[in-house]
Amino acid sequence: MKIVLMKAAMLWCSKVWRDNMKIHFPILYKGACLLSLFILLSACSAKKRTAENPIPLQMQDQYLRDLEETLLAVERMKLTDNADSLRLIFLEARLKFKQTEPIMAFFKASAYKALNQPNLMIVHEGGNGIENEPPQGFQVVEELLAEDSLDMKVIHAEIANIYTTLQLEKDNVNVAVSSDYHFLWLVRDSFVRIMALGISGFDSPVLHHSLPENRQVLLSIKGYLQLNKTRFQDSKLYEQWIDELERGAQSLNHQDFDTFDRYSFIKNHIHPLLNLWKRTASDWNVSFPFDTKINYEAETFFDSATFNIAKFAPSYSPKSSPEIVSLGEQLFFDKSLSGSKTMSCATCHQPEKYFTDGLSKSRANDGNTLPRNSPTLLYAALQNNQFYDARVANLENQIMDVVNSEKEFHSDLTRLQETVESSDAYKAEFKTLYKDSVTSRNIRNAIAQYIRTLMPFNSKFDRNISNKENSLTVSEINGFNLFMGKAGCGTCHFAPVFNGTVPPSFSHTELEVLGVPQSAVFTNATIDQDSGRYTLFQADLKKFAFKTPTVRNVSRTAPYMHNGVYTTLEEVVKFYNVGGGSGIGIALHNQTLPPDSLGLSDQEISDIIRFMQSLEDNLEVSPSLISYGSD
Incomplete structure (x- = not known):
């Protein structure tokens, strides 16, 4: 690429070209010469970086080789019409593709998503109307290959799309100018992806080829780490990396997807790798240019210190402080903020009920019922959208919606500000904590800052998988393994938050069409x-679509579903076990939940419920306010 740029610059500055341009197009001549100078300097700069640090160039070479191997496997798929051969080559192609995953998913997220997206229609909602974009990539081919009768024309068309996307990626690789922090970021993203998506079967939903595929990811990381061997000041740290990656890869040699011990894999392999990652950042003396949604000091994915909650707040939000949180807490319980002076945030989100109200459908300010119930605010900050229909993007906007709602606060932002300004105590606090004192935005931000603290991560399960204690029962561990494996719960309720916000970027919250009935x-x-999300944009495929909530503290937040139709976890798991709405007589053309029975036994259902109960946080509740007790 650098040679091409150099030649282009030389051609543009040739004497014949220069003389003609200078005479006939003087302005273009000056601009073109500046461009050629920029190209020359860029090429020289890239050359200097490569000369001083050849590792990124070696990484790029390895990535190109992995892409070439993937292309060769996909090309073999293009050349066969034999069903059995096609299925075997497909598995080989998937393994080769997984070798590219750590690099591609980080540097070319759009290409990775195009190649590895779920086989569901993508619905674009907005000002330009509704657009349905057909899915493409490996998961589409996987489901086509699982059919009894193969449509080779359709399959080969999808394979051609995969090949074209891979070839385009191969022709536009630019990894050689990456830095140490890029490499560490992509490695940590890989660990999150393996833990949350890979071992759950998220991207191999039919063949469940996930274990060997993620073994390939760990071995790919090992290969890239070996290229970085000279970066280690502590040689023992490097050796620990290689040993742990090999042990983790070896554990993924397990042959049966359903019986794989995911709990032990995360606890004994992923978390130790995360610890090595943290130590490596120090050993390499890496300075990260900005914060990410996962804290750099995290040593477990299941702890209150895991997430950098500020990255889930809007850009205008000031840095959180105990004083702002305390102010937000006061406002959260203040009924004077509502139009009738009888309702506060805590009316529908009661701490003693784990920030729900325990009702099938919440009460409006006039005593009648609202259309839906109140979901828990615990971990609400760790999602990209709020409300069951995901109609707003952050907590500040959610509060605005409640303030303006005729059936809830029945007020407006001006009256909200006037109410707070009428209190000398509030005015003094806002003047101290916010540059522009009392504004409706600052009021909403203060409440949101309080809600963002409601993510304790101190459940029995968290403490155990983070190796702080060893008290989980065999049933609870088996329940987690079923949740993340055979039952498929983890493909929608993503670990570690167990909601629908997709790791590792945590920038998109999914909605699902389950077929929820009106009675149990x-x-x-x-x-x-x-009709859920459909109400907003009238997208047919989003009819009856609702946001995937967290199952943390689900043992304390009954009743379940947006309409509170189920009162027990046994009913909920039974609903999923029979295939959602499809299994109870509701025919929906757009159901996103697989309609097939999960085939769970009574014992397996019991184990899954025991696991979900182990996600109950330890909350100490006072009559009006809440604080988190120590373990």
């Missing part, structure tokens, strides 16, 4: 008439 019957059911 399991035969000849009728769909609940709340």
